[in-house]
Amino acid sequence: MIGAMSRQNHVNKEEEGGSDLMRKATEAADDLYRMRDTYFPSDSNDKTYKLQTQSQIALNLLDSIPPEERKLPTQRATYEYLKGKILDVFPEYSKKAEDHLSKAVKLNPSLADAWLCLGNCIWKKGDLTATRNCFTLALSKGPNKKILSQLSMLERRMAQGKKHCLFNHVYHDFEFCFLYVCSLSCLLTFSCLSLGADNQEEIVAESIKHAKEAIALDVKDGNSWYNLGNACLTCFFVTGAWDHSKLQQSLKAYQNAEKDESMKLNPDLYFNCATVNSYLENYERALSGFEAAASIDPCLNATEEVEKMINLFDKLDNLLKGQIKAKRLASLTSSLSEVQLNPSYRRATIDNLLDGLNKKIAVVGKVLFFIKHENITPLYYLVCDSNQICFVLTVYGISNDAIKEGDQITLLDPSFHNNGFSWNEKHYEFRSVRVDFLEQVHVNGKPVPPRHSVRSSIFAQHKP
Structure with a gap:
């Protein structure tokens, strides 16, 4: 009896030892992914080397689990899952990782985390349908915020279909980055390709739905909120x-x-937030966001975004402060008061506008300069109204050959903003009007032809 109890105690100790090693291997895998998502050295090769080193340590720890402690199907499934997860930490597709993860879900189909990892692995080789199947199967095991977020991200990728346009600006995602683009590039001029899946809007609506479902499971989870921001x-x-x-x-x-402390080391969050602020022309907040992203991950092009913006603002500042002779301005603007307007619109000058949208108001002006800069959108022009007051015109959704220097333009329902902000001890101040659609501007008395309309698209790719 005593001998039997001793043998049982010995078996229990061996099981405890095996489970302890499995727990340590699980922690090592989690630490590996934490490093992947929060370690951003100035040299990306340093990160690759560190991931390789740490992944090998994690694999060695996993393989130190005695064979007899991974005989049961559930034990073997966990072992295969962890091995596949560790091998899949790199951005490139790994056939070995897929093989181990496939074994894990066959041994234990209820292992939701293994389905999630398998889906992420397959995504890297471009099989989006199989990826979705994996995420759906993972979700069938029960509600899970990580799975819902990944499914939301995948749906945004599927919405683009097979065709896309060349890109200029970047916004980053949690393992994948998305690039919003226009059909005109500062490097190349080309025709915009079709926007991908016919049911784009429906798929993106599903993406938003799944992102919100993830938040409902944990309203304080920063990654779920970040994912919803990307979906919107x-x-x-x-x-x-x-x-x-x-x-x-x-x-x-x-x-x-x-608000989630765990997101403080996510540079993509600050980059994306800055991108939105830039598009909304909240310039100071955009600059601060790009600077914050650059401070976390020097390899992002966030510093370059700041430099581009400051170079542009310096150009605007110099042009606005430049000495254009009063006689010259009077000559350029002399005919503006004679421009005929639609009777439903009231004529105004830039100093009459209120901040925001000015409905049923029309401002007539003369284009003085087209302001070249390093990004595709928006287009920037320096315009002078009939009172010889200069302001900045920002144009979205219209090709750069629709409005030229010397053109007389009529701005309908102008969206006005009085900009004033400081950066690096230099103050910038200028008035601006924003144009988003062809219908908001007439050039030389005529509506802008539809052929000048430019539409944006989304292109997703694996993050390097």
């Missing part, structure tokens, strides 16, 4: 880049994400 930003472009309420929803979601 995608929706803004997919639906024609006109509904600014989607941008405001995206901005609010990012701000909620920032």
Whole structure:
């Protein structure tokens, strides 16, 4: 009897030892992914080396579990899952990782985390349908905020279909980055390709739905809020880049994400929030956001975004302070008061406008300069109204050959903003009017032809 009890105690100790090693291997895998998501050295090769080193340590720890402690199907499934997860920590697709994760779900189909990891692994080789199947199967095991967020992200990727346009600006996602684009590039001029899936809007609506479901499971989870922000930003472009309420929803979601301490080391959150602020022309907040992103991850192009913006503002400042002779301005603007307007619109000058949308108001002006800068959108012009007051015109959704220097333009329902902010001890101040659609501007007395309309798209790719 005593001998039997001793043998049982010995078996229990061995089981405890095996489970302890499995627990340590699980913690090592979690630490590996934490490093992937929060370690951003100035040299990306340092990160690759560290991931390789730490992944090998984690694999060695996993393989130190005695074979007899991974005989049961559930034990073997956990072992295969952890091995596949560790091997899949790199951005490149790994056939070995897929093989181990596939074994894990066959041995234990109830292992939701293994289905999630398998889906992420398959995503890297471009099989989006199989990826969705994995996420759906994972979700069938029970509500899970991580799975819902990944499914939401995948749906945004599926919405683009197979065709896309060349990109310029970037907004980043949690393992994948999304690039919003226009059909005109400062490097190349080309025709915009079709926007992908026919049911884009429906798929993105599903993406938003799943993002909200993730938040409902844990309203304090920053990553779920971050994911919703990305979904709303995608929706803004997919639906024609006109509904600014989607941008405001995206901005609010990012701000909620920032309340979670675990998101403080996510540079993409600050980058994306800055991108939205830039598009909304909240320039000071955009600059601060890009600077915060750069301080966390020097390898992001956030510093370059700050430099581009400051270079542009310096150009605007120099032009606005430049000495254009009064006689020259008087000559350029002399005919503006004679421009005939639609009777339903009231004529105004830039100093009569209120901040925000000015409905049923028309401002007539002369284009003095087209201001070249390093980004595709928006287009910037220096314009002078009939009172010889100069202001900045920002143009979205219209090609750069629709409005030229010397053109007389009529701005309908102008969206006005009085900009004033400081950066690095330099103060910038200028008045601006924003144009988002062809219908908001007439050039030389005529509506802008539809061929000048430019629509944005989304292109997703694996983050390097």
